[in-house]
Amino acid sequence: MPDDLSIHARALTRVYKAKPEPVTALGGVDLDVEPGEYFGLLGPNGAGKTTLIKILTTLLLPTSGTARVAGFDVVTETAKIRRVINMVAGGEQSGYGLLTVREQLWMFSQFYGLPQRDGWRKVDGLIEVTGLQEQRDQKVRTLSTGQRQKLNFARGLLNDPWVLFLDEPTLGLDVAAARDLREHTLAWKAGAPGRTLLLTTHYMVEAEQLCDRIAIVDRGRILALGTPGQLRRRVQAESIFRIELDHLPENGGLDAIAGLPGVVSAVRTDDESSEGAGADRVALKVALADDSALTSVVTAVAERGSHLVGLAKSEPSLEDVFVELVGRGFGASDEDGGSRS
Amino acid sequence: MTDRSAAVRGISLADAWRSFRTAIRLGWAIEANWSDPFLFAVYTMAKPLSAAMILVVMYSIITGGQAGKFLQFLIVGAALWNVVYGVLAGLVQSILEDRERYRMMKYVVVTPSSLFPFLLGRSLARVGVSLVAVVLTLAVGVLFLGVELRLNLLLLVPASVLGLVAVMGLGIFMAGWCLQLRQEAWSYPEAIAGAMYLVSGAIFPVNVLPAVVQPIAWAMPTTWWLEASRRGLVGHGSPGDIGALSDGTVMLLLLASTVVVVPLALAAFAWFMRAARHKGLLDMTTGS
Numbered sequence A: 001m002p003d004d005l006s007i008h009a010r011a012l013t014r015v016y017k018a019k020p021e022p023v024t025a026l027g028g029v030d031l032d033v034e035p036g037e038y039f040g041l042l043g044p045n046g047a048g049k050t051t052l053i054k055i056l057t058t059l060l061l062p063t064s065g066t067a068r069v070a071g072f073d074v075v076t077e078t079a080k081i082r083r084v085i086n087m088v089a090g091g092e093q094s095g096y097g098l099l100t101v102r103e104q105l106w107m108f109s110q111f112y113g114l115p116q117r118d119g120w121r122k123v124d125g126l127i128e129v130t131g132l133q134e135q136r137d138q139k140v141r142t143l144s145t146g147q148r149q150k151l152n153f154a155r156g157l158l159n160d161p162w163v164l165f166l167d168e169p170t171l172g173l174d175v176a177a178a179r180d181l182r183e184h185t186l187a188w189k190a191g192a193p194g195r196t197l198l199l200t201t202h203y204m205v206e207a208e209q210l211c212d213r214i215a216i217v218d219r220g221r222i223l224a225l226g227t228p229g230q231l232r233r234r235v236q237a238e239s240i241f242r243i244e245l246d247h248l249p250e251n252g253g254l255d256a257i258a259g260l261p262g263v264v265s266a267v268r269t270d271d272e273s274s275e276g277a278g279a280d281r282v283a284l285k286v287a288l289a290d291d292s293a294l295t296s297v298v299t300a301v302a303e304r305g306s307h308l309v310g311l312a313k314s315e316p317s318l319e320d321v322f323v324e325l326v327g328r329g330f331g332a333s334d335e336d337g338g339s340r341s
Numbered sequence B: 001m002t003d004r005s006a007a008v009r010g011i012s013l014a015d016a017w018r019s020f021r022t023a024i025r026l027g028w029a030i031e032a033n034w035s036d037p038f039l040f041a042v043y044t045m046a047k048p049l050s051a052a053m054i055l056v057v058m059y060s061i062i063t064g065g066q067a068g069k070f071l072q073f074l075i076v077g078a079a080l081w082n083v084v085y086g087v088l089a090g091l092v093q094s095i096l097e098d099r100e101r102y103r104m105m106k107y108v109v110v111t112p113s114s115l116f117p118f119l120l121g122r123s124l125a126r127v128g129v130s131l132v133a134v135v136l137t138l139a140v141g142v143l144f145l146g147v148e149l150r151l152n153l154l155l156l157v158p159a160s161v162l163g164l165v166a167v168m169g170l171g172i173f174m175a176g177w178c179l180q181l182r183q184e185a186w187s188y189p190e191a192i193a194g195a196m197y198l199v200s201g202a203i204f205p206v207n208v209l210p211a212v213v214q215p216i217a218w219a220m221p222t223t224w225w226l227e228a229s230r231r232g233l234v235g236h237g238s239p240g241d242i243g244a245l246s247d248g249t250v251m252l253l254l255l256a257s258t259v260v261v262v263p264l265a266l267a268a269f270a271w272f273m274r275a276a277r278h279k280g281l282l283d284m285t286t287g288s
């Protein structure tokens, strides 16, 4: 049975030897991804996402547990796995600077065992798909970050992988380039049945748009797993309000609000609408067990010297699920990101 | 799943050959940095040549111009050592550059082609570049220093092939070892190459070495490669015990030491790769 799955992991752990004490990057992960599925890993920095990808792409050995990719064991059947997977990591400056775009891709086509002529055809096809025609004979060192990432993405498709691993593929890309890349990813899926994707990202939109199922991970564990709809329904029982204030409440601020009876969580969200509206203005996202708890929140805010400038009930988003499970918003560390009751 | 398994072959020889060829091309593109021909000329020609000349001048002064046969020993040794240095330093540099500077190593590792043909190909490109220095040093020796070439291809050709295999084996070993090192330790392998230079009879006859290191010299394939190449190039070997051996014995010792060293080096490389996978070093950037 596990052999029919694209990815199958059981009790997978990874402990890094590190200076003061060992770091447990993965603390027992169970994961099944079906062929043809696009699967997303969402989690804060240091959650263990890259570690999981490294193990599945045979770059790193697990400390314990088992994992199979396309039915092959990641520890013992690496040669077989490497034929059917590929990997693209974002946000890095990789590339043989002295080669041209075409040469670098051709080189990898050879490492994937493509016959010469097929290799060139494939390379030129991917250059077109990723929109690098103008740069095709340009040296890699002269490419911009986004162009390098497109090149990297093209390399990732050279061997028509069964399972593609994308580790934050749109990191550092502008809005249009990121959208292009997401579109390519979806187009790739449509190109043949059974193509599987494992994606890590910090962008909720990206996860929602690309993934059939999503796992939320933190501190090396999967906290929740399901379709975006299923995950959202987890928090549907609660009411979520977006509260805009002229400034952050004093003495205790967020923690005080989060600690009120009936409040499930309270975090700062810095979305577009609060931008530019005045330097001190803040937007909070408050999850309540019951609408009636709103009164005490509004009172508490007023008591702490803040004025309400906006209030809206919002539909739960993936981010709400994330905040609920992980206990803090994206981009916020443990100290300043609010807290849960 | 059986049909899927069938679609997944192991690494075939043809694949390895393809990677190897590709890597030679990449190695060539990177090594022979034609965009800066001046720098390239300095590194491939001027530097090795001046190193050889310094040795020659030193010996001439010490021996009062009576160097004679010893000068031939010296020049051939200094010339050929460019190949050893090119391969050893080259492989070490290749693997580190790939990981730390180009940051491509992880992408090469996740291809079905193993790092091995890739590294061999890159090092062969280095051999090509280092041959320029060999030829140049020998030419200066012949034209200005009275080196007389007495080619014996029957000896030179097999010695070169075996020697290259042995040197690449040592290079692969060092490359694997380097994968384990952090940036500050990168000079270890260079130091080892330097020690080999002294021990292998490149510029000192093995006889003048301290007694404790002489067995090492006898075990090194590089010693026998240099000795066989000297005989194949200038018609006589080095001074001392080693020079007194028959050509057949020298070739046999070269073959034997190569046959022992190369499999050991490959086994060590496989072990180093696994250790790197275990420690997560294949995509590390250890610098800064």
Ligand SMILES: Nc1ncnc2c1ncn2[C@@H]1O[C@H](COP(=O)(O)OP(=O)(O)OP(=O)(O)O)[C@@H](O)[C@H]1O
Residues within 6 Å of the ligand: A016, A017, A018, A023, A024, A025, A043, A044, A045, A046, A047, A048, A049, A050, A051, A052, B279, B280
């Ligand atoms: N080579 C290493 N040595 C020691 N600790 C490591 C090593 N690599 C990762 N870690 C630690 O393991 C944990 C998980 O790291 P990982 O890179 O998998 O996180 P991530 O989910 O990819 O985070 P991010 O979103 O920031 O990329 C972190 O605490 C990290 O510090």
Ligand SMILES: [Mg+2]
Residues within 6 Å of the ligand: A049, A050, A051, A167
């Ligand atoms: Mg990561």
